[in-house]
Amino acid sequence: MRAALAAALAGSLLSLSAAAIAASPTPRPAPNPPTSIGCVDCHLALDDPTVSPPAKAFADDVHARAGFTCASCHGGDPRAEDQEAAHDPKKGFRGKPSPRDIPTLCGTCHADAAAMKHFNPSLRVDQLSEYRTSGHGKKLLMGDETVATCVSCHGMHGILPVKDSRSPVYPTRIAQTCNRCHGDAKLMSAHGIPSDVYAKYSQSVHHEALMKKGDLSAPTCNSCHGNHGAAPPQVGSVANVCGTCHSVFAEEFKASPHWEAFAEMGLPGCVTCHENHQIVHPTDAFLSTGKEGKCGDCHEASTQGARAAAAMFADLRRLQEETDGAKAALRRESEAGMEVSRAQFDLARADEALTKARADVHFFQPYAVQQAVAGGLTIARTAKAQAVRLHREREFRRKGLFVSLALILAAITALALKIRDLDRGAAK
Amino acid sequence: MSSGAPEDGVPAPRPTGLAWVRDRLGWDGLAHLIAKKEVPIHRYTVYYYLGGMALFLFLVQVATGILLLLYYRPSAAEAFESVQYVMAEVPFGWLIRSIHSWGANLFVGAVVLHLISVYFLKAYRAPREMTWISGAILLFLTLGFGFSGYLLPWNTLSYFATKVGTDVPAQIPGIGPLLSQILRGGSDVTGATLSRFYGIHVAILPAITTLVLGIHLVLVQQKGMSVPPSIERERRPRTMRFVPDFLLRDMVGWLTAVALLAALAAFFPWELGHKADPFAPAPAGIRPEWYFLSMFQALKYLPAEIAGVPGEMLGIFFFGALAAVLVAVPLLDRGASAGRSSPWWNRLAGVAILGAIVLTILALLPPGKTSP
Numbered sequence: 114m115r116a117a118l119a120a121a122l123a124g125s126l127l128s129l130s131a132a133a134i135a136a137s138p139t140p141r142p143a144p145n146p147p148t149s150i151g152c153v154d155c156h157l158a159l160d161d162p163t164v165s166p167p168a169k170a171f172a173d174d175v176h177a178r179a180g181f182t183c184a185s186c187h188g189g190d191p192r193a194e195d196q197e198a199a200h201d202p203k204k205g206f207r208g209k210p211s212p213r214d215i216p217t218l219c220g221t222c223h224a225d226a227a228a229m230k231h232f233n234p235s236l237r238v239d240q241l242s243e244y245r246t247s248g249h250g251k252k253l254l255m256g257d258e259t260v261a262t263c264v265s266c267h268g269m270h271g272i273l274p275v276k277d278s279r280s281p282v283y284p285t286r287i288a289q290t291c292n293r294c295h296g297d298a299k300l301m302s303a304h305g306i307p308s309d310v311y312a313k314y315s316q317s318v319h320h321e322a323l324m325k326k327g328d329l330s331a332p333t334c335n336s337c338h339g340n341h342g343a344a345p346p347q348v349g350s351v352a353n354v355c356g357t358c359h360s361v362f363a364e365e366f367k368a369s370p371h372w373e374a375f376a377e378m379g380l381p382g383c384v385t386c387h388e389n390h391q392i393v394h395p396t397d398a399f400l401s402t403g404k405e406g407k408c409g410d411c412h413e414a415s416t417q418g419a420r421a422a423a424a425m426f427a428d429l430r431r432l433q434e435e436t437d438g439a440k441a442a443l444r445r446e447s448e449a450g451m452e453v454s455r456a457q458f459d460l461a462r463a464d465e466a467l468t469k470a471r472a473d474v475h476f477f478q479p480y481a482v483q484q485a486v487a488g489g490l491t492i493a494r495t496a497k498a499q500a501v502r503l504h505r506e507r508e509f510r511r512k513g514l515f516v517s518l519a520l521i522l523a524a525i526t527a528l529a530l531k532i533r534d535l536d537r538g539a540a541k
Numbered sequence: 542m543s544s545g546a547p548e549d550g551v552p553a554p555r556p557t558g559l560a561w562v563r564d565r566l567g568w569d570g571l572a573h574l575i576a577k578k579e580v581p582i583h584r585y586t587v588y589y590y591l592g593g594m595a596l597f598l599f600l601v602q603v604a605t606g607i608l609l610l611l612y613y614r615p616s617a618a619e620a621f622e623s624v625q626y627v628m629a630e631v632p633f634g635w636l637i638r639s640i641h642s643w644g645a646n647l648f649v650g651a652v653v654l655h656l657i658s659v660y661f662l663k664a665y666r667a668p669r670e671m672t673w674i675s676g677a678i679l680l681f682l683t684l685g686f687g688f689s690g691y692l693l694p695w696n697t698l699s700y701f702a703t704k705v706g707t708d709v710p711a712q713i714p715g716i717g718p719l720l721s722q723i724l725r726g727g728s729d730v731t732g733a734t735l736s737r738f739y740g741i742h743v744a745i746l747p748a749i750t751t752l753v754l755g756i757h758l759v760l761v762q763q764k765g766m767s768v769p770p771s772i773e774r775e776r777r778p779r780t781m782r783f784v785p786d787f788l789l790r791d792m793v794g795w796l797t798a799v800a801l802l803a804a805l806a807a808f809f810p811w812e813l814g815h816k817a818d819p820f821a822p823a824p825a826g827i828r829p830e831w832y833f834l835s836m837f838q839a840l841k842y843l844p845a846e847i848a849g850v851p852g853e854m855l856g857i858f859f860f861g862a863l864a865a866v867l868v869a870v871p872l873l874d875r876g877a878s879a880g881r882s883s884p885w886w887n888r889l890a891g892v893a894i895l896g897a898i899v900l901t902i903l904a905l906l907p908p909g910k911t912s913p
Contacts, residue, residue: 450810452628514807521800
């Protein structure tokens, strides 16, 4: 009996959904939703793995907490005492919405600024229009129902606020949520999209910052691709996308000779050297002619570009080496007990200069790097000189100590002799 | 008789120059006293040098402390930087500061050893009870110098150690919170605490110490050196003159102390660490100076409550009682005062010293190995 009821429910959900939506315009949830939770009572009582879990999950749904009921999305009559009356299409019952209808259904409220003000005035209401510009939205419009809709990312009956760390769209969970589809090789191959994006992203500096360092502002999929309007950045807009966080690099890159050259060659800006998903820690070796070198991909050896890269690489390496040398020298003095905190504080500015020089590489002009490096070298050499001075001071102290100890020893000897004389005198 | 008194109607010639100074200072009387002063010679004579050593190290602290005062700035904004300046820029500033820091530790060590030797040699027995009591007070003052001086460089370790240290008196019922508030100059360790500790370190404690030390030294001169009962029972010991025989030997010890301080300063300059940041979390392994470690460790081992009374409060009462017993030993140890041996007092002191050593070692072990 129970199984029959469940089958009937599931069947009715499936068969009636399309008809119901086609038969009536998408209704808006009642501003004052009914207080009855008849649907939940019945669906829970069924204890059916098809229809019960949604009812159970809905208890924790952000919409349920805002007063919405099952009927707000599925229609029907939650006050009805029997299934037939509750699922009556005449009462607006539309059952399970098809993927094609979901964005519009959610947009009933989420695209209605006036409606949203009742529940969350700060929430944006352009998600639906954004979605229609996305790769997902466009494909859905063309009838491809395998693409992501609202429920693919947000869930269906246990939708949580984005700020809830359990939500599948919480920053630390977005990449895994996207990977549910984008990691599916079969599904992705049908769309001609690689399915190793998550694997690559998980090796990136961005993943490390987000997942290992807990920096929630670190980029995940939607930071570059957008969320509701998710689409791959176009070749010409990559620098703009990266520049939303890396603004200095983006500005310098736009002022560099590469900006126009890349545009002419159709190269995707930053991604050309840094990759897109597998963005690893950049190193000075990017400028080298070695295995990690990037410049050699375009600039043949002995060309002006290769020479510029070599000059910048040499400058950065020199500053790095001299800064490291000064640090090591100060550390030695510190370990020997000398006061070096002020020198170490000053030397930190050499690190800042090195960071600036590395950023200035994005001008792709050796003189820009040289300028930053020159300032850093002066600081590093001053610190090294201070370390040398401290070393000499330490040597002086030790020599001074031995002289003092010799004098003290002489004084003690003199005292001992005097004491012996006195003792001898007393003995006589 | 002083010069200048009429004799047979003929006025004595007025002293001039050095003779006048000696006359006005009453130097001859003093020289007579010094010449008369003798020190017993026996197998424990070596312990007599500890008092002179403690006095010498105290004077080293006074001298180096005064020199540091010329540069030190007692405010949260400038204290650390001023010590940094002394260490890095002032000629021989590193030496003075290191000697002051190392000297403080040697001074506490010398005072503690002096007290232990005096205790076991029963030098506190009649008529030297007050000498002992003033000496015990000097020990507390010495620890006060150490506690107040530790905060003055205003570095991370000193800041958090002082935070822990000034929390301890707050456990005393009734006046505890007020006492902690007075010590800190507020509810927390701030720049106000630093100013307060500076005042205590350079004015209040030196003033009290000068007075008590004066009394202690006068009493030592008045009562002379104590001879241990075991020696007294054997024979009357030989003696040596305080000046020059004992003083010259004392000087050998002092010169050795100077050499040790110079070597420590040259090879192990006292670290300055990092400037205190009241908003930073307390670093791991915060602990006070070694002479407070045994108490610190004992308080850590105490359970939160013992018979409904906070464990830490009981610990403080215990150490308070121990301090009171220490001061009152000459009055409590009646056997020693009557010339009899007092083995129970020796055993009690032995257990206390052993306990302090064990607790200190436990506190010095790496974290994780000492957790109760």
